[in-house]
Amino acid sequence: MTSISDREKLSYIAAQAADARVNVELETEGMTLNIGPQHPATHGTLRIIAKLDGEQVVAVDPVMGYMHRGYEKLAEVRTYPQVTTLINRIDWVGSFANEVPFILAAERLMEVEAPPRAQWIRTILFEMSRIANITLFLGDMGLQVGAVTPAFFAFRDREHVLNLIEAVTGGRFHPNFDRIGGIKDDLPAGWITETRRVMKKMRQYCDEIEALVEGNEIFQARTRGIGVIPADIGLSYGLSGANIRGSGVDWDVRRDNPCGMVHNETDWKVWTHPDGDSFARFWVRLQETRESTRIIDQLLDNLPSGPIMAKVPRIIKVPAGEAYVETENPLGVMGYYVISKGDLVPYRVKIRSASFNNISITPWLLKGVYVPDIITILASLYFILGDIDR
Amino acid sequence: MSRLSSTDAPTDEAEATPRDDTARNELVARLTAHLGEGLLESHIEPGVDVWLRVSRESWREAAAFAKDGLGFAYFNFLSGIDWMPSPFGREMDSQIDTILAASADHDDVSAPANADDGLEQGLAGGETRFQVFARLNDVVNGLGITLKVDLPDDDLSVDSWVPVYPGANWHEREAKEMYGFSFNGHPGLRPLYLPSEFEGHPLRKDYPLLARRMKPWPGIVDVEQMPGDDEEEDGGEA
Amino acid sequence: MSASLNIIGELAYWQQTGIRVGAGLAAVLLIAGTLVYLHLFKLVSFMQSRLGPMEAGPFGSLQLLAEVGKFLQKEDIFPRKADRFVFAAAPFVVLMSTFLLVVVVPGGPDAWFIDTELGIYLAMAVSSISVIGILMAGWGSASKYSMLGGLRATGQLIAYELPLILAVIGVVIQAGTMNMQGIVFAQAEGSIFGWDGIGNPYILTQGVAFLIFMIAMQAELTQAPFDMPIAESELVSGYMTEYSGMRFLLFFIGEFATAGVFSAVAAVLFLGGWYIPGIDPNDNIMNVLGPLVMLVKIVGLTFVVFWARFTFPRFREDQLQKLAWKVLIPLALANIVVTGILKVAF
Numbered sequence: 001m002t003s004i005s006d007r008e009k010l011s012y013i014a015a016q017a018a019d020a021r022v023n024v025e026l027e028t029e030g031m032t033l034n035i036g037p038q039h040p041a042t043h044g045t046l047r048i049i050a051k052l053d054g055e056q057v058v059a060v061d062p063v064m065g066y067m068h069r070g071y072e073k074l075a076e077v078r079t080y081p082q083v084t085t086l087i088n089r090i091d092w093v094g095s096f097a098n099e100v101p102f103i104l105a106a107e108r109l110m111e112v113e114a115p116p117r118a119q120w121i122r123t124i125l126f127e128m129s130r131i132a133n134i135t136l137f138l139g140d141m142g143l144q145v146g147a148v149t150p151a152f153f154a155f156r157d158r159e160h161v162l163n164l165i166e167a168v169t170g171g172r173f174h175p176n177f178d179r180i181g182g183i184k185d186d187l188p189a190g191w192i193t194e195t196r197r198v199m200k201k202m203r204q205y206c207d208e209i210e211a212l213v214e215g216n217e218i219f220q221a222r223t224r225g226i227g228v229i230p231a232d233i234g235l236s237y238g239l240s241g242a243n244i245r246g247s248g249v250d251w252d253v254r255r256d257n258p259c260g261m262v263h264n265e266t267d268w269k270v271w272t273h274p275d276g277d278s279f280a281r282f283w284v285r286l287q288e289t290r291e292s293t294r295i296i297d298q299l300l301d302n303l304p305s306g307p308i309m310a311k312v313p314r315i316i317k318v319p320a321g322e323a324y325v326e327t328e329n330p331l332g333v334m335g336y337y338v339i340s341k342g343d344l345v346p347y348r349v350k351i352r353s354a355s356f357n358n359i360s361i362t363p364w365l366l367k368g369v370y371v372p373d374i375i376t377i378l379a380s381l382y383f384i385l386g387d388i389d390r
Numbered sequence: 391m392s393r394l395s396s397t398d399a400p401t402d403e404a405e406a407t408p409r410d411d412t413a414r415n416e417l418v419a420r421l422t423a424h425l426g427e428g429l430l431e432s433h434i435e436p437g438v439d440v441w442l443r444v445s446r447e448s449w450r451e452a453a454a455f456a457k458d459g460l461g462f463a464y465f466n467f468l469s470g471i472d473w474m475p476s477p478f479g480r481e482m483d484s485q486i487d488t489i490l491a492a493s494a495d496h497d498d499v500s501a502p503a504n505a506d507d508g509l510e511q512g513l514a515g516g517e518t519r520f521q522v523f524a525r526l527n528d529v530v531n532g533l534g535i536t537l538k539v540d541l542p543d544d545d546l547s548v549d550s551w552v553p554v555y556p557g558a559n560w561h562e563r564e565a566k567e568m569y570g571f572s573f574n575g576h577p578g579l580r581p582l583y584l585p586s587e588f589e590g591h592p593l594r595k596d597y598p599l600l601a602r603r604m605k606p607w608p609g610i611v612d613v614e615q616m617p618g619d620d621e622e623e624d625g626g627e628a
Numbered sequence: 629m630s631a632s633l634n635i636i637g638e639l640a641y642w643q644q645t646g647i648r649v650g651a652g653l654a655a656v657l658l659i660a661g662t663l664v665y666l667h668l669f670k671l672v673s674f675m676q677s678r679l680g681p682m683e684a685g686p687f688g689s690l691q692l693l694a695e696v697g698k699f700l701q702k703e704d705i706f707p708r709k710a711d712r713f714v715f716a717a718a719p720f721v722v723l724m725s726t727f728l729l730v731v732v733v734p735g736g737p738d739a740w741f742i743d744t745e746l747g748i749y750l751a752m753a754v755s756s757i758s759v760i761g762i763l764m765a766g767w768g769s770a771s772k773y774s775m776l777g778g779l780r781a782t783g784q785l786i787a788y789e790l791p792l793i794l795a796v797i798g799v800v801i802q803a804g805t806m807n808m809q810g811i812v813f814a815q816a817e818g819s820i821f822g823w824d825g826i827g828n829p830y831i832l833t834q835g836v837a838f839l840i841f842m843i844a845m846q847a848e849l850t851q852a853p854f855d856m857p858i859a860e861s862e863l864v865s866g867y868m869t870e871y872s873g874m875r876f877l878l879f880f881i882g883e884f885a886t887a888g889v890f891s892a893v894a895a896v897l898f899l900g901g902w903y904i905p906g907i908d909p910n911d912n913i914m915n916v917l918g919p920l921v922m923l924v925k926i927v928g929l930t931f932v933v934f935w936a937r938f939t940f941p942r943f944r945e946d947q948l949q950k951l952a953w954k955v956l957i958p959l960a961l962a963n964i965v966v967t968g969i970l971k972v973a974f
Contacts, residue, residue: 033772039864055776055945065583072568073592077599108438144861146852146942152676212939218853219941235529236457237557238465249529251464256532322512324439324525324536326466337525337536339471339512352467352525360560371776372944375862389583 030058035374037066046359046385050366050374057374060366062359067389075349080106080180080316083346087336088174090353091387094133094330096125096165099178102349104260105325105338106180109318114260118182118308123261124195124299125168125177126327127292131202132161133330134289137382138206141282142213144379145222150213157205160198167191180316182309192300199293206290214286223279227365227377230276237364238357241332242288243381245272246280253328261327266298278380285382317344331355331387355387411436413533417460418442424455433514441514443538449522450549452537456526457554462535464527465555468562470569471521471538473511476595516540522548522571524558541571550576568593648731648741655730659888659926660881665692666927667934668884675938699880702873707770710870714768719871719878721761726886728754733892734809736902736918737910747808748800751893752793755848758886759785762857762867765879769870777866780945781850781857787952788847788854794960795840798967799830799897812901816909829900836963838898840956842932845890847948849883851933853940854948891929892922899925 036047045066051058071090075083087102088095100122107113114122139154162172167188169175177184213219229239231247244251252270254263271287273280320342326335332354339348358381366374411434418432421442428448433441444452456462511521518540527534539548550573551558562573563582570591573579581588590597639647669691673680681688706712731741732751744750759782766778800806803814811830818828831838847854850866858866868879895901902918903909943951 031772033776035862065581065585068583070592073597073599077602142941146855146859146861147938147940148852149676149938152678156677213941216941218943218947221947222941222944232463233556235463236465236555238467238555239557244529251529251532256529257534322441322536324534326534333466335466335525337467337469337523341510348471350467350469350523356560357465357467357557360557364556370944370946372856372859372862372942 033371037063046378046383046388048362048374048378050371052371055371057366057369057371060363060374062362064385064388067385069386069390071390072349072351075346075351077345079344080318080346083349084178085174085176087351088176089386090351090390091133091329091331091334091355091384092173093136093384094129095173096129096169096175096177097133097327097329098334099176100126100261101325101327101329101334102336102338103178103180104327105323105336106316106318107260108323108325109321109338109340110180110312110316111319112181112310112312114182114310115307116262116304117186117306118310119260119262120299120303121168121183121187121308122178123263124296125165125175125183126261127295127299128161128165130292130330131289131296132158132165134285134292135161135202135205137285138209138213138282138289141376141379142209142219144375145219147213147216147219150209153205153208153212157202160201164191164195164198167194179309179312181312182307186308192303195300196297199297202293203290206286206293209286214283220279222372222376223277223282223380224275225277226373227278227369227380228276229361229365233364234276234361237361239332239361240354240357241328241330242281242284243332243358245270246284247276248272248274253326253333257326259325259327262299263295265302266295268295268298278376281380281382315344317342318346326352329354331382331384332358334387351390353387353390355383355385356390359383359388413531414440417533417535420460421452421455424459425452428452431515439534439536441536441538443514443516443540446539446541446548449537449539450551450554453524453526453551453554456535456537461528461530462526462533464529465551465557466525466527466534468522468524468551468558468565470565470571470593471512471523472519472569472593472595473516473521474519474595475510514538518542520546520569520571522565524551524561546570547572547574549574552576567591570594651739652727652730652741655733655735656727656885656889657881659892659923660885661692662923662927663884663888663930663934665689667930671931671934672938675935696877699873699877702876704873704875705870707870709770711768711770714764715870716768716875718761718765718768719875719882721764722758722882723761723878723885725754725757725761726882726889728757729886729889730892732808733889733896733922734812734901734918735922736915737809737912739902739915739918740809743807743809745805745807748796748806748811748893748897751808752789752796755792755890756785756789758882765871766867769867771870773863773865773869774867777857777859777863777869780859780863781867784847784850784854784857784945784948784952787949788844788956791840791952791956791960792844792848794957794964795834795837795844796897798834798837798960798963801964801967801971802830802833808896808901812896812903813909815900816903826905827900827903829898831898834898834963834967836959837967838894840960840963841894841898842929843956844952845894846933846936847952849887849890849933851887851937853936853942855937855942856945856948859942887930887933888926891926891933894929895922895925899929901925 031052033050033052034047035050037045047063047066049061049063071086074086078086083102084099087098090098135158136154139151142150165175166172168185168191169177229243229247231249234244234247235249250270250272254261255270258264268291271284271291273284318340320340322337322339324335324337326333334354335352337350337352338346341347362378365377369377414434414436417440418434422429425444425448428445428451429442430445431443516538520541521538522541523536523538525534525536541548548571550562552562553575559577560582562576563579565571566573566579567581567584568591669680669688681691684690684694706715729751732747734740762781762785763778766774766781799811803811805811805814815829816827818824820828820832850857858868863869868876871879902914902921904914904917904921907914
């Protein structure tokens with residue numbers, strides 16, 4: 001585990017504290033700027049109340065709950081297969097990935113294991129939802145710092161992946177495809193060839209974004225050294241995914257705690273970046289997307305044959321017990337703590353969603369930055385509102 | 391407890407059998423040594439997970455030791471559990487689900503359908519209706535632990551974790567509004583999701599799901615044809 | 629300068645004025661319309677791999693009329709706490725600056741609106757009026773977003789006024805006149821090391837000034853990468869946030885018309901204006917060809933403006949202030965010194 005050196009960390013914290021002090025000493029009259037809940041920069045209805053001194057932020061207070069749907073309560077009155085319909089809507093941009101940890105938790109409680117082919121297809125779709133999700137981030141990040149065009153490229157190329165997902169699952173956004181003990185259907189004819197073609201295209205898209213956004217001097221000026229999260233602060237706030245890997249923490253659940261998926265059958269790399277700033281988070285996500293296309297290519301190479309469904313009863317009753325399963329979703333670590341009492345319905349489902357933790361660092365992180373940086377930092381943390389509010 | 395799940399080694403069946411989990415055993419031993427009486431109960435599933443229940447007094451101490459002494463620097467989540475069986479019983483479920491379940495029930499594990507048999511706590515035990523549970527990770531070794539603490543009904547409060555893990559801030563605010571717990575030393579237990587005039591604690595089992603009262607749930611209207619049920623299975627390409 | 633006899637010259641003064649005002653309106657509105665359709669609708673759509681408007685008219689060419697019709701129908705909303713007079717007047721002040729700017733741009737040996745010895749001086753002076761309009765819009769809206777946008781715009785426009793003017797000084801030194809026609813003639817009659825095949829467009833000798841002028845112009849237009857005052861991802865729409873209907877349309881026209889007019893000024897200063905190599909600049913035919921040449925040059929320059937606008941991310945305001953004060957202004961001053969020395973030497 002690499003991390004930012006102590007000296008850098010201390011100097012950063014000292015600088016932030018100094019900024020805050022200046023504001024206190026000058027005692028200039030502040031202004032409260034309310035960003036959201038209806039605002040072009042927020043992906044949904046996150047509201048941020050920022051106390052400003054000029055253009056500098058003195059304190060921010062994120063306000064959520066405009067989209068709180070109470071999934072934890074609703075899951076308690078739905079049978080296990082029905083729950084996946086709900087949790088699809090948590091991170092609606094990469095929704096298949098939401099189903100997987102819940103299904104895996106139920107499988108662990110039922111002591112069933114999906115057949116190899118099902119695991120393979122599950123992993124492929126899991127990585128595909130990551131590509132669909134992060135593709136959008138890569139374009140959106142450009143949009144948030146003022147470059148309009150990358151967003152259009154993102155929507156254009158994401159369509160290819162969505163088409164693939166639709167071809168298998170029948171749904172572009174809410175597949176509801178994962179089942180306890182396997183998956184619903186097998187792959188359609190011709191899908192594998194098409195997938196290889198699209199993966200090549202997605203790598204081109206990554207190159208394009210690299211040239212258009214990442215390599216741009218203005219983009220680097222706007223993101224480098226902005227919103228630095230030291231590794232230990234990130235850990236104690238429970239940041240995950242590219243946000244923590246951007247701070248140099250080499251931790252990826254796909255590799256370190258594989259569960260029901262076969263990422264480790266392939267040759268891939270967990271990317272980290274030592275800087276911990278907005279640029280690092282963007283960079284890590286870009287590499288991750290490339291890595292995902294490679295994972296999918298390799299999985300297609302050695303896709304096993306066989307059944308796609310284990311023997312599970314028609315009416316699913318999950319034996320009493322508790323299980324927590326987390327996976328490395330596009331937004332970060334997502335986990336479900338499922339408590340069963342041997343009933344048709346789960347007794348309690350705690351949904352640990354990535355964005356909730358990721359965004360909880362904002363009151364610390366946004367202190368002392370300038371108003372334009374609020375937007376880039378929030379964009380680089382990459383949250384989906386459904387993933388915060390659940 | 392043996393689990394033939396796919397958790398640790400999906401390719402090798404032999405490894406999935408119960409084994410001595412030295413890393414987790416050592417973890418529990420070190421926590422026991424540090425907390426002494428504070429650690430009430432522990433439960434290890436070898437190769438999978440570990441649950442620990444600590445006393446209310448040593449809740450924050452357990453977190454501090456886990457963070458600094460055991461390397462669990464990663465704060466995962468914190469929430470609550472209400473172990474009281476729902477006073478509404480199966481009222482919230484549709485009738486057809488219950489009937490189908492009864493017909494599919496051969497081994498009769500349908501325990502708490504109308505459970506008046508009191509509280510039944512989960513792994514690592516418990517004595518009270520409410521528990522706070524939290525999860526920490528060791529990102530270096532890839533381990534995770536679940537910590538639980540009992541909250542007596544007459545005093546639903548426990549020490550806040552915010553001084554140890556600042557990330558617990560929002561989780562404790564959520565637990566406060568969803569269960570009505572209070573966390574001593576928390577910098578500001580304002581509601582997180584719910585409007586400030588909201589009454590009640592929605593995730594408690596005795597909080598009715600009003601939508602179900604208004605409109606009954608249709609339940610399982612059709613059981614999906616599982617691919618495993620058919621004879622011909624290979625519809626796709628191999 | 630010598631004004632040859634022509635049709636316009638024989639008309640009465642009020643008739644001449646009428647023609648010039650009408651032509652001025654056309655110059656602003658037609659150019660704005662052309663730029664919106666050609667660049668905003670079509671060029672950008674092509675860059676972003678989409679079609680752009682296709683329904684209204686052939687290839688969506690009437691889309692602009694539909695948009696104008698839509699804006700005119702919309703309700704003219706005043707925020708409750710707005711300073712009503714300031715709020716209402718702001719778009720007109722911005723547009724006025726554009727109209728005043730266009731009058732100095734010549735289109736041919738006799739096709740000018742006004743022909744004053746202080747041409748470029750006047751242009752630089754009136755172009756800063758728009759700052760007042762933007763500040764009025766930001767203040768009058770009684771909205772925090774508008775206020776922040778207006779203040780950012782003011783800081784930015786004042787900062788970039790300087791490099792803009794300093795870049796022009798190099799041209800003025802070389803041409804020896806501030807008269808816009810004089811600058812065109814100086815380029816038309818100049819020669820490159822004795823070869824006068826294409827005259828001497830000042831982009832060759834004043835390349836640095838041209839670069840500074842284009843960058844400063846981009847900032848004056850508040851186009852990306854200098855669109856911090858608008859910054860739709862944080863300030864919604866900056867000083868225009870609270871505007872709707874007709875007044876928003878005025879801002880919109882102002883934005884594109886100013887892009888065209890600034891490009892016209894740049895074309896005159898650096899690209900030889902309306903002059904065509906090989907044709908005598910005093911020939912009467914230039915009164916017809918000149919405006920066309922100008923149009924081509926305007927479209928070419930605005931193409932660069934919009935290309936940059938839809939490619940680059942935006943600077944933070946402290947970064948763009950740094951660029952103005954620490955890079956562009958010293959560079960422009962150095963350019964003036966070098967130009968002055970060379971002027972005296974040769």
